[in-house]
Amino acid sequence: MLLFVLKRLILIVPVLIGLTVVMFVIARVLPGDPVALAAGPNATRGEIEALARQFGLDQPLWTQYFTYLSGLLHGDLGTSLSTRRPVAADIAAYLPATLELVFAAMLLAILVGVPLGLLTAVWRNRWPDYLAQVAAIGAISMPRFFLGLLLQLFFAMWLMWLPLGARLPIITIPPPTVTGFFTLDALMAGDFDTFRTALRHLAMPAIAMSLSPLATIMRMMRASTIEVMQQDYVTTARALGLPRAKIIGKYVARNAVSATLTVIGLYFGWLLGGTVLVETVFDWPGLGLYATRAILAQDMMPVIAVALVIGVLFVTANLLIDLLYGVVNPKVRYS
Numbered sequence: 099m100l101l102f103v104l105k106r107l108i109l110i111v112p113v114l115i116g117l118t119v120v121m122f123v124i125a126r127v128l129p130g131d132p133v134a135l136a137a138g139p140n141a142t143r144g145e146i147e148a149l150a151r152q153f154g155l156d157q158p159l160w161t162q163y164f165t166y167l168s169g170l171l172h173g174d175l176g177t178s179l180s181t182r183r184p185v186a187a188d189i190a191a192y193l194p195a196t197l198e199l200v201f202a203a204m205l206l207a208i209l210v211g212v213p214l215g216l217l218t219a220v221w222r223n224r225w226p227d228y229l230a231q232v233a234a235i236g237a238i239s240m241p242r243f244f245l246g247l248l249l250q251l252f253f254a255m256w257l258m259w260l261p262l263g264a265r266l267p268i269i270t271i272p273p274p275t276v277t278g279f280f281t282l283d284a285l286m287a288g289d290f291d292t293f294r295t296a297l298r299h300l301a302m303p304a305i306a307m308s309l310s311p312l313a314t315i316m317r318m319m320r321a322s323t324i325e326v327m328q329q330d331y332v333t334t335a336r337a338l339g340l341p342r343a344k345i346i347g348k349y350v351a352r353n354a355v356s357a358t359l360t361v362i363g364l365y366f367g368w369l370l371g372g373t374v375l376v377e378t379v380f381d382w383p384g385l386g387l388y389a390t391r392a393i394l395a396q397d398m399m400p401v402i403a404v405a406l407v408i409g410v411l412f413v414t415a416n417l418l419i420d421l422l423y424g425v426v427n428p429k430v431r432y433s
Contacts, residue, residue: 103417110413117409118170118402122163125398132396136179153179166402175406176399180392185403188388193407194278195265196377196384200369201279202300203307208362211312215319215358216351222324234313243375246306250379253302261299263381270295303380307372311365318361322354329353356423363419367412 133150134141141149150156154165166176175185218227254262265280266272273283273292281300284293326332327350335345370385377386385404392400 103421106417106420110410110417113413114406114409115167117406118167119163121402121405122166123159125402126159126162128396128398130396132179132398135396153177175403178392178397178400180395180397185400188400189385189403189407192383192385192388195382196370196373196386198279198281199300199303199307199373199377199382199384200366202281202304203369204311204362204366206304206308207312207315207365210308211315212319212355212358214312215316216323216346216354218316219320219323219327219354220346222320227320230316234317237309237313240309241375242306242310242372243379245309246303246376246379249302249306260302263299263303263379265299265383266292266296303376303382306379307369307376311361311369314365315358315361319354319358322357323350326350326354359419359422363416366415366419367408370408370411 131146133153133155134146137146137149147156154162157165169176173186175189177183178185178188181188214230218230221227250262253260261267270292272280273287273289276283276286280296281293284290284296332345332349335349336342373382373384373386374390375386376382377384378390381387385407389401389404392398392404
């Protein structure tokens with residue numbers, strides 16, 4: 099297994115280099131003058147050129163790229179043109195909010211999608227199955243930002259059960275930082291009031307992000323379960339008189355979930371990349387909102403860094419999912 103992990107880690111390197119090349123070229127060929135925008139409307143030509151020299155933007159593109167790569171090897175993600183702050187510090191500040199949101203959405207999708215897919219397969223071609231299928235198609239078809247707006251209208255504006263956005267109210271002091279996840283940090287500090295407040299703020303954006311992966315996981319789990327239930331060993335177990343609950347729980351579910359793991363891994367990366375719209379709708383201070391503000395300011399260094407971080411997390415998540423195959427199904431061997 100160690101050799102397998104090393105091979106996968108080595109393969110990550112060219113993927114990330116390719117990602118930096120694409121993002122760097124796109125960032126540099128986009129129309130507009132980010133230096134003039136960052137310098138301000140009253141800046142003189144000389145001040146704009148001085149700012150370009152300060153950030154190395156007066157150099158040829160390939161020189162800028164290799165300077166960026168050199169800094170990247172030392173953990174330097176560059177400096178934001180608009181805020182003048184190190185991008186790495188901003189990423190460290192915004193990343194926990196995005197991860198908390200993505201983990202919450204993924205957890206919700208798995209906890210509901212996997213058992214629901216199992217049950218709809220067991221109740222195949224009955225009314226609960228049809229109802230779940232229609233709901234799943236609706237969930238997959240609905241854009242997340244539109245769903246977020248509907249949730250805000252219903253739960254925040256009409257019923258007033260949940261807050262409209264943000265991670266915490268302005269007057270609430272965040273819990274002492276341990277993980278950066280407000281819910282976990284509040285629990286570890288024993289501050290249950292802040293935990294409930296953070297959970298209420300997390301609920302709507304997490305639901306908005308989770309419905310599409312939930313529906314896909316449910317459909318994949320249903321299809322895998324139906325396929326496994328038609329295998330010979332399941333027929334033999336039935337013929338031997340084993341209880342149906344034991345057959346489903348012990349033999350069918352474990353084999354069916356293996357195929358679903360692939361979808362879970364892919365959706366983790368999909369959620370990371372898809373936080374931009376949801377974080378903007380809910381004013382959630384994560385990487386998506388950070389990237390959106392940077393794009394509006396034509397400040398591309400933060401955008402490249404966000405794409406790079408999401409790429410690393412996506413590849414890492416898929417590696418972990420591959421390793422989980424061996425845990426769920428011992429017949430899987432790594433070579």
